[in-house]
Amino acid sequence: MAASSRAQVLDLYRAMLRESKRFSSYNYRTYAVRRIRDAFRENKNVKDPVEIQTLVNKAKRDLEVIRRQMDSHAVAQAEVHWHNLSSLQPPPPRFKQFSYLSLLISWDYRRTPSHLANFCIFSRDGVSLY
Amino acid sequence: MDVQATTPLDPRVLDAMLPYLINYYGNPHSRTHAYGWESEAAMERARQQVASLIGADPREIIFTSGATESNNIAIKGVARFYRSRKKHLITTQTEHKCVLDSCRSLEAEGFQVTYLPVQKSGIIDLKELEAAIQPDTSLVSVMTVNNEIGVKQPIAEIGQICSSRKVYFHTDAAQAVGKIPLDVNDMKIDLMSISGHKIYGPKGVGAIYIRRRPRVRVEALQSGGGQERGMRSGTVPTPLVVGLGAACEVAQQEMEYDHKRISKLAERLIQNIMKSLPDVVMNGDPEHHYPGCINLSFAYVEGESLLMALKDVALSSGSACTSASLEPSYVLRAIGTDEDLAHSSIRFGIGRFTTEEEVDYTVEKCIQHMKRLREMSPLWEMVQDGIDLKSIKWTQH
Numbered sequence: 373m374a375a376s377s378r379a380q381v382l383d384l385y386r387a388m389l390r391e392s393k394r395f396s397s398y399n400y401r402t403y404a405v406r407r408i409r410d411a412f413r414e415n416k417n418v419k420d421p422v423e424i425q426t427l428v429n430k431a432k433r434d435l436e437v438i439r440r441q442m443d444s445h446a447v448a449q450a451e452v453h454w455h456n457l458s459s460l461q462p463p464p465p466r467f468k469q470f471s472y473l474s475l476l477i478s479w480d481y482r483r484t485p486s487h488l489a490n491f492c493i494f495s496r497d498g499v500s501l502y
Numbered sequence: 503m504d505v506q507a508t509t510p511l512d513p514r515v516l517d518a519m520l521p522y523l524i525n526y527y528g529n530p531h532s533r534t535h536a537y538g539w540e541s542e543a544a545m546e547r548a549r550q551q552v553a554s555l556i557g558a559d560p561r562e563i564i565f566t567s568g569a570t571e572s573n574n575i576a577i578k579g580v581a582r583f584y585r586s587r588k589k590h591l592i593t594t595q596t597e598h599k600c601v602l603d604s605c606r607s608l609e610a611e612g613f614q615v616t617y618l619p620v621q622k623s624g625i626i627d628l629k630e631l632e633a634a635i636q637p638d639t640s641l642v643s644v645m646t647v648n649n650e651i652g653v654k655q656p657i658a659e660i661g662q663i664c665s666s667r668k669v670y671f672h673t674d675a676a677q678a679v680g681k682i683p684l685d686v687n688d689m690k691i692d693l694m695s696i697s698g699h700k701i702y703g704p705k706g707v708g709a710i711y712i713r714r715r716p717r718v719r720v721e722a723l724q725s726g727g728g729q730e731r732g733m734r735s736g737t738v739p740t741p742l743v744v745g746l747g748a749a750c751e752v753a754q755q756e757m758e759y760d761h762k763r764i765s766k767l768a769e770r771l772i773q774n775i776m777k778s779l780p781d782v783v784m785n786g787d788p789e790h791h792y793p794g795c796i797n798l799s800f801a802y803v804e805g806e807s808l809l810m811a812l813k814d815v816a817l818s819s820g821s822a823c824t825s826a827s828l829e830p831s832y833v834l835r836a837i838g839t840d841e842d843l844a845h846s847s848i849r850f851g852i853g854r855f856t857t858e859e860e861v862d863y864t865v866e867k868c869i870q871h872m873k874r875l876r877e878m879s880p881l882w883e884m885v886q887d888g889i890d891l892k893s894i895k896w897t898q899h
Contacts, residue, residue, distance in 0.1 A: 395513075398857075399510065399855040399856075399857070400510075400513055400855070402855075402857050403854065403855045404513070407759075410759070434514075437513060437514055437517045438513065440517055440520075441513045441516065441517065444516065444520065
């Protein structure tokens with residue numbers, strides 16, 4: 373496997389910072405941005421290509437963690453938002469269902485276990501539950 | 503700023519837990535299908551993660567519902583198992599409520615307990631510990647980092663003393679695990695309590711480390727299906743233990759970075775408060791101290807009034823489990839703090855997610871409100887006039 377180039381590392385860095393800024397929680401957002409900056413800064417002089425690739429792979433995994441969080445946090449925010457507004461009007465059922473399903477879809481990154489096939493069917497284009 | 507009470511979930515921990523809350527919901531003790539096998543694999547992975555944080559073997563980790571349950575198992579379990587030959591236990595006066603309460607309930611069963619006093623620094627006197635050990639002592643229990651004043655006990659030395667006198671050594675490491683390096687073999691620890699929600703893990707889970715070589719025998723508190731080697735029956739909550747494992751792994755990776763950062767923030771908080779406000783005392787030894795737990799006493803002002811004034815900062819004036827009572831903290835009383843200073847103490851907690859801005863804001867508001875409250879305080883007025891408060895005879899009406 374060719375080692376990651378400087379440009380690829382910088383792209384990854386920018387992507388991670390961009391995703392981190394989407395955390396709605398102040399403490400998670402500031403931590404993620406700070407930690408990413410400090411980690412990349414700390415490792416900027418690493419020369420060994422194997423070590424670089426290990427670090428890049430870890431960073432890619434962490435980027436996926438952050439991306440998945442956006443869905444879960446969006447559901448949490450939506451729940452809180454609707455709970456606060458519940459005195460005004462009932463929440464449209466579509467919205468809640470959509471957020472929940474988008475959370476379930478994002479967890480499809482792991483293999484779909486065959487034994488679950490008879491309960492829910494996840495597919496790229498749509499979700500049907502029965 | 504109350505991380506000793508609880509900590510937020512680290513996003514990496516939530517990420518590890520979610521699959522087990524959504525799709526992989528099997529009971530880890532189900533032996534006959536893939537749901538069970540997957541859950542069991544996850545549980546064992548988590549066990550390995552917890553074990554590697556403290557230098558233990560995975561077979562020595564038992565999952566529980568939290569450090570309180572772990573403390574109960576350690577103290578009551580060991581005491582009751584060896585009750586035929588050994589009837590004495592030793593602990594300190596600054597332990598967590600669950601340890602003290604377990605000891606009290608054992609006293610009602612006929613055991614004898616020595617509650618060691620602590621010095622002004624909050625640290626126990628090792629010579630007193632050695633003198634207190636009797637031929638029929640089964641267990642010594644001393645917490646690693648105190649949850650109210652952040653003092654670190656000399657665990658390695660205590661471990662050495664206990665191992666040489668053939669007494670089991672238990673430590674409640676709920677506030678220490680994942681924050682300072684711990685090794686159960688180097689420190690000769692026989693039992694250790696771990697709490698999930700103090701290390702950015704989920705609430706409702708913890709673990710107990712029970713040494714296998716030489717084997718520590720424990721009488722189980724909870725009867726049932728024999729899960730967790732018979733020491734803690736009940737279905738192991740897979741999502742929670744996966745969270746605990748992930749929290750331990752993250753803590754291991756982040757320990758150095760977090761410690762450096764928290765030390766810097768703590769230094770900033772203490773320096774800025776002390777240079778702007780006179781008559782502020784830090785409780786507990788400043789050297790053998792975990793930086794993230796700072797307990798300050800502000801003379802001439804009631805702690806509760808400062809807490810109410812700082813209403814947009816989450817702080818506490820003692821541990822969460824005793825925050826409802828009006829009594830001053832027994833930990834502060836044990837280190838010899840005067841009654842009035844004990845009432846004026848606030849605990850500041852700094853954690854992984856605390857920002858510099860939050861610390862600066864807290865310091866600024868603290869100084870502002872302290873000055874205002876001291877203006878209103880008749881005691882402060884008298885001190886300014888040079889009156890020695892201890893010489894006053896307060897009359898009864």
